[in-house]
Amino acid sequence: MPIFPLLRHYALFSTLLISACGTAPINNSSKYQVKAGDTLYSIARNHNLSVSELQRLNQLRDTGIQIGQTLAVKPSPKTTSTPSPSNKPTPSKPSPAPAASKPTPAISLIWPSKGPILQNYNGGSNKGIDIGGEAGSPIYAAASGKVSYAGNGIPSYGNLLIIKHNQDYLSVYAHNQRILVKEGDIIKQGQQVAEMGSSGSNKVKLHFELRFKSKAINPKPFLAQ
Secondary structure, eight states: OOHHHHHHHHHHHHHHHHHHHOOOOOOOSSEEEOOTTOOHHHHHHHTTOOHHHHHHHHTOSSSOOOTTOEEEOSOOTTTOOOOOGGGSOOOOOOOOOOOOOOOOOOOOBOOSOOSOEEEOOOSSSOSSEEEEOOTTOEEEOSSOEEEEEEEOOSGGGOEEEEEEOSSSEEEEEEEEEEEOOOTTOEEOTTOEEEEEBOTTSSSOEEEEEEEETTEEEOOGGGBOO
């Protein structure tokens, strides 16, 4: 029989024998010397490799091997493939917690007039405190700030003065007989800013409001006792 068909039959026989007997124990050596009867398939199978892996390790273009030939049967550390960083899952960063808004410091007020309280704040019909007294009695700035309005554009408030203390708070002084400051003036706490009167009202009184972010709030907790 010609030699090439004989070799093909021998290789086929070796392959079937390995398949029937199961996988031989794996050789832990990184090199293997080809022995008589070895095929590329049997060597790959015995070292837990595929034929293509064995060919790649040894740069073989076909399945032909020779007795005595030394083959690499384990990848060297340099050829061990490592996952690309792009394939690694990127741990998600926790979302930053929303920044807490700075609490506005409570404003400290002095009483704008020394008269008796005629009506307290109720949040409905009365948005502030009504303080009684005599016409011409002094009215003082409850806190330092800047005059943002001085006029009589709202009839029900009469001669009206508004002092802005900061971004959040402003104070309102209504029914004045006379306003002693003008818009844009910088005012100090305790400075006289008006005289008590009855403009826009049926009696002499000061209607005093405290507003937080434009909303009327009860001024009493902020007034010095």
